[in-house]
Amino acid sequence: MTDPHASTTGGKFGPAAGQARLIVEGDRPLPGRRQFLAWLTGGSLVTVSALALGQVVRFLAFEPAAEAPTAIPIGQPDSYALAALTYIGAARAYIGRDSAGLYALDAVCTHLGCLVEQSAGGGFACPCHGSHFSADGQVQSGPASKALRHLALELNQDGQVVVDRARPVAAETRLAINA
Numbered sequence: 765m766t767d768p769h770a771s772t773t774g775g776k777f778g779p780a781a782g783q784a785r786l787i788v789e790g791d792r793p794l795p796g797r798r799q800f801l802a803w804l805t806g807g808s809l810v811t812v813s814a815l816a817l818g819q820v821v822r823f824l825a826f827e828p829a830a831e832a833p834t835a836i837p838i839g840q841p842d843s844y845a846l847a848a849l850t851y852i853g854a855a856r857a858y859i860g861r862d863s864a865g866l867y868a869l870d871a872v873c874t875h876l877g878c879l880v881e882q883s884a885g886g887g888f889a890c891p892c893h894g895s896h897f898s899a900d901g902q903v904q905s906g907p908a909s910k911a912l913r914h915l916a917l918e919l920n921q922d923g924q925v926v927v928d929r930a931r932p933v934a935a936e937t938r939l940a941i942n943a
């Protein structure tokens with residue numbers, strides 16, 4: 765039986781005797797398939813290595829952003845009216861005042877961290893997934909399962925109230941003020 769791949773003048777797959785194996789352009793032969801694949805592989809390795817090296821350099825040069833301060837001055841105590849609730853954006857907290865003094869309620873929802881808003885009927889509602897909290901931060905409906913935090917308040921040297929987001933306190937804690 766005749767092999768369809770066999771050359772009539774050469775071996776089974778090789779060039780026939782006397783035939784050039786590669787196309788010649790000028791006096792430089794074009795690369796063979798193996799050589800081309802070797803170049804391609806080598807080029808890919810160089811590219812991947814350069815990208816990886818770039819990532820390593822970026823990692824080593826990374827400087828984390830400075831942490832936001834947790835103690836935030838929020839003004840003079842007498843700027844908070846009795847029975848009023850004031851949202852202080854810089855502190856992400858509601859500052860309230862009752863007969864015992866000032867208190868701070870964290871506005872960050874305990875579900876996934878959205879900022880709660882005062883609701884018309886008193887208390888707070890989260891605009892993200894609909895949790896509701898009472899006026900003192902207790903969960904009334906989820907998905908949040910934890911109460912809003914109450915945060916420590918103190919006076920600094922200038923007599924300003926400072927809210928400390930890193931110091932949660934009991935709900936009944938108050939900063940007594942003279943006024």
Ligand code: FES
Nearest residue numbers: 873875876890893
């Ligand atoms: S973040 Fe407030 S309910 Fe989901």
